[in-house]
Amino acid sequence: MDNERIARAALSRLMEPQDAAGLALVQAAGAVDALRIATGQLAPGPALEREITELLAGIGGSTGWGGMAAALKRWAPRIPDLAPERDLATMARLGGRLIVPSDGLWPAQLADLGIHEPICLWWRGLEQQLPGASSCVALVGSRDSTSYGASVTGDLGYSLAQRGFTVVSGGAYGIDAHAHRAALAGGSGAVPTIAVMAGGVDRFYPSGNEDLLRAVCNQGAVIAEVPPGSAPTRYRFLQRNRLIAALSAVTVVVEARWRSGALNTAHHAETLGRAVGAVPGSVHSANSAGCHRLLREGGAVCVTDAAEIAELAAPSGEALTEPRTGPGAVHDGLTLEDLILLDALPLRSTSSVDKLCAVAGLGAESVRAGLGRLGLLGLAAAERGGWKRARESS
Amino acid sequence: MDNERIARAALSRLMEPQDAAGLALVQAAGAVDALRIATGQLAPGPALEREITELLAGIGGSTGWGGMAAALKRWAPRIPDLAPERDLATMARLGGRLIVPSDGLWPAQLADLGIHEPICLWWRGLEQQLPGASSCVALVGSRDSTSYGASVTGDLGYSLAQRGFTVVSGGAYGIDAHAHRAALAGGSGAVPTIAVMAGGVDRFYPSGNEDLLRAVCNQGAVIAEVPPGSAPTRYRFLQRNRLIAALSAVTVVVEARWRSGALNTAHHAETLGRAVGAVPGSVHSANSAGCHRLLREGGAVCVTDAAEIAELAAPSGEALTEPRTGPGAVHDGLTLEDLILLDALPLRSTSSVDKLCAVAGLGAESVRAGLGRLGLLGLAAAERGGWKRARESS
Known part of the structure; x- marks a missing residue:
């Protein structure tokens, strides 16, 4: 069992999730040294302190976590409880495991969290x-x-x-x-x-x-x-x-x-x-x-x-939903004039071309041509020398 | 009763709403002359024809209405029915009126319709x-x-x-x-x-x-x-x-x-x-x-x-809704550390500062200062030398 894994297991108990100072420490020193520093076995050098300060500044200073000095005090009370091997054994007994970012099984998308990527996953x-x-x-x-x-x-x-x-x-x-x-x-x-x-x-x-x-x-x-x-x-x-x-x-x-x-x-x-x-x-x-x-x-x-x-x-365009179509209306695609003509056609009685011209407000040529188109679409029917609507089309 | 009003009353019967050629004619020639042209009393000169063609081109050619020649044919069947004075009398009898864009009562916002502004309103x-x-x-x-x-x-x-x-x-x-x-x-x-x-x-x-x-x-x-x-x-x-x-x-x-x-x-x-x-x-x-x-x-x-x-x-910002506030949670505004400390405080028994340090993962100074703040907020209470939560605050 490698040190990296054991160190991250221990760090995840020492620090609350998103402990900014802790995450900066892990990023700057690596998990193994971060644990040694966090537990007081190793003192952070001035270069490391500077790097951590810069990392913390980069993610916005007011995280409420304070700097490294406060962090060490915060972590100290939990040091006696650290027992990463026991935790890993518990997971194995439950049919589980610990994964860390370097593992092949680590979900790659968590890297988008940047410094807030978790230390490990149980x-x-x-x-x-x-x-x-x-x-x-x-x-x-x-x-x-x-x-x-x-x-x-x-x-x-x-x-x-x-x-x-x-x-x-x-x-x-x-x-x-x-x-x-x-x-x-x-x-x-x-x-x-x-x-x-x-x-x-x-x-x-x-x-x-x-x-x-x-x-x-x-x-x-x-x-x-x-x-x-x-x-x-x-x-x-x-x-x-x-x-x-x-x-x-x-x-x-x-x-x-x-x-x-x-x-x-x-x-x-x-x-x-x-x-x-x-x-x-x-x-x-x-x-x-x-x-x-x-x-x-x-x-x-x-x-x-x-x-x-x-x-x-889906990446844009890959899984576009099927264009949803409502119940198609018979008048879809008609020109404005033909729509007006359709409206003017009587449902039961029939109407002459002259009468349709006056009702629809269209010229005789337009009415004749329109009646032809509506007839082809099955929307208008000639009957006893006049025209009527061929079927209900509201 | 002025000619403009009578002309628009007649035009609104002659033409369907949004008859592009008709609206262009009214805009180019004015309502009174537009009516005379539409009813064949006056022939449109070539300059007017050009202006109308340009207006129609400006609003997009494919309106389905055709040009002036088609329009004149379209309007012709309705000419015999024109009786604007009778229509105006009908409105007066019903306690109503006709308004036209030059009237003080005309809703100014309709001008945003541009050429599609109605000829008149009944x-x-x-x-x-x-x-x-x-x-x-x-x-x-x-x-x-x-x-x-x-x-x-x-x-x-x-x-x-x-x-x-x-x-x-x-x-x-x-x-x-x-x-x-x-x-x-x-x-x-x-x-x-x-x-x-x-x-x-x-x-x-x-x-x-x-x-x-x-x-x-x-x-x-x-x-x-x-x-x-x-x-x-x-x-x-x-x-x-x-x-x-x-x-x-x-x-x-x-x-x-x-x-x-x-x-x-x-x-x-x-x-x-x-x-x-x-x-x-x-x-x-x-x-x-x-x-x-x-x-x-x-x-x-x-x-x-x-x-x-x-x-x-409202014009932007004038009628902003009151910020809606849900039932305020007691932990609003607490720092991350105080929130963690609050979570660590037992509800019934009490806990020592040392114990709280380990449970919360916080340094002793942070715990003491935090207990002071939570105490002031009425969220933590000292009892028999230990600390507990002062009231339920989930």
Whole structure:
């Protein structure tokens, strides 16, 4: 077992997700030396300090994390608890593994997070290649979903999985659970669905979703950036959302209140330049207010079915939806004059050319030529020396 | 009664709405001479012919109307029916009038239609100034509205009228009727609602809306560009839609199928550079498919209440909606570290500073300072030498 892997396993317990100073340290010193510095075995030299300061300045100073000195104090209380070999053994016992960015199995699209790329991923499920961004769609939304949200999520998750997409969500109650369940039902490909957890993957949380998450494990993947035993705190939920967004080409918010964690996921997707879709709903439903907010304020696209989502996921033009055609109207493609003439034709009685000229406001030549065209289209019929409409054509 | 008025009254019977050759003739020769040319009393000189040809070329040649020669033939059959004085007398008897672009009562915003500005308007209702575009909102949609569409239109129409807006619609069944009715109920200002008809205003069409349209007449206005006695043909419905769009600062489509006349009104509004709003609805409702189509394809803005529509109607920034605030979460505004610390505080038992350092992954100084801040906010409480959460704050 290589040092890099063990170091990252330990660092993921030492630092909260998106600990800016910690991520800068890992980037500047590498994971192995970063762990030695973080645990006080090695002192950071002035050159390294400078590099870290520059990295931190580059990502915006006011991250609330302070510099290296504060970071070392922050990490110190957790040093006694470090036991990366034990954590890795736990994962192996659960049929899982740890992956790090240098692994072949690492989802390449996470690199788009830049310095905020996770240190490692703890992964339960089959050992298989996770799909690239263009095959992943995040379906997210409220825990307290309505029957409308449940039904739409069910349709979307099933249809997306049937089209070979991997449905990414957060394993929570409500929209998340409906998304995973529908993807498992519809999945034909290798990884129908991925659950990205805010807490450790040793526990299937929330407990009401235990069976569902076990099924996700068996067919897809359950992953987290925090090590086994970590509680799913509010902070970790918010950071977890960036992973859902980064894994997926499109993040679709199915139902969300005006304030909702799902909007946070959508904002992560926007920041990454990924597409955001929002499902419209009743203006009377508080659970759609967040979706409508995204349509108004954000760059979200209104999506109503899986085909429209697939279109967003595809490199431009590759998966254009079939142009939807309503019931074709008989008057499509008529010239203005012929349309006016058609309107002037009586339904039951017949009308002379002279009368049609006056009613339609058209010259006799236009009327005669138009009657010929409408006759060919089966819209006008000659009868007893006059003309009438051949069939109802409203 | 001046010649200009009589000429325009006659021309509006001679020509269908948006008869390009006719409009060009009126623009080039003036209404009085245009009528004399159209009725064969005066021959157009070569200079006039050239001017008309240029005007027609300027608005795009393929209008399907042909040139002047074709136009003269088109108009000829209707000449015997011309009786503008009788039409004007009819309007006077109905308590109405004819207005022409040079009148003070002419809605100035119709000039944005350019050459497609109507020749005149036949108007039933009180003689009063019609509001400018910035006070007019068009509410349009399907005839076969759902209960959802009815309810949303009722809310919007009433609230817009209460805010002093004039609700413009087409007098049809469904969304149109709900819009007029709600505006009449909510109207406090001078003109709560305007019905723009596709046929003559002598008849209240459809007959099921007769009482409603009479009420619109009594409090607002019922107008049309076609003279009394004109049937509401399909062609005239499509042309009428441009007037609804041109009168209003915003055109809102409340409910529309994938193919719907309401979308035609929205496209007129877009062409005029006016704002278009679309009300979202269930993805399962065929009656919202047209609205969602506008949100996806057109430049329509998602609107869910009257305030959002008022914002679209206002010159930028004047009527910004109040920032909507959801139920404020106690953790709003906390720093990342304090948020993590709050998550680490036990709900029932208490925890020591050392324990909190390990659980939260924070240095002792940060924990002590954070506990002080959380204590001041009433989120943390000291008890028996330890700390706990002061109240539930999920």
